[in-house]
Amino acid sequence: MTTVTQGKIGEDMACEYLKKQGYKIIERNFRIRGGEIDIVAIDGSTLVYVEVKTRTSHIFGSAIEAVTPWKLKFLVRTAKFYKNARKNLPQLERIDVLGIDLIDADPKYELVKNAYPI
Numbered sequence: 744m745t746t747v748t749q750g751k752i753g754e755d756m757a758c759e760y761l762k763k764q765g766y767k768i769i770e771r772n773f774r775i776r777g778g779e780i781d782i783v784a785i786d787g788s789t790l791v792y793v794e795v796k797t798r799t800s801h802i803f804g805s806a807i808e809a810v811t812p813w814k815l816k817f818l819v820r821t822a823k824f825y826k827n828a829r830k831n832l833p834q835l836e837r838i839d840v841l842g843i844d845l846i847d848a849d850p851k852y853e854l855v856k857n858a859y860p861i
Contacts (some may be wrong), residue, residue: 753797753843754781760841767790776820777855789835792822794858797843807853808844815859822861836861 766784773780782793786814794808794814803809818838826832840858844851 778817
């Protein structure tokens, strides 16, 4: 499985998981030059930018560990651009990180809410 395929499968799984947690998905794979947001959702009255990491082994660490400060910096910049380009979105914002572990037969999800300040 290529990393692109793995990422797509992980994002599809993430959307289903987040919906079960009560999130309303409003956009996927928002891109600007130098940044991308995997999932944009609303959780209650909060706009949430979700970074999804999927792992099929722990050779390079867990899925959550793969989200570096560098990646989060670009995510914040992309989130600010997203919010400025749209109207009628909730004022409250946060960044969540969702790690999906596909090592065993049953996927394991780890959701870190408010993982990094905006």
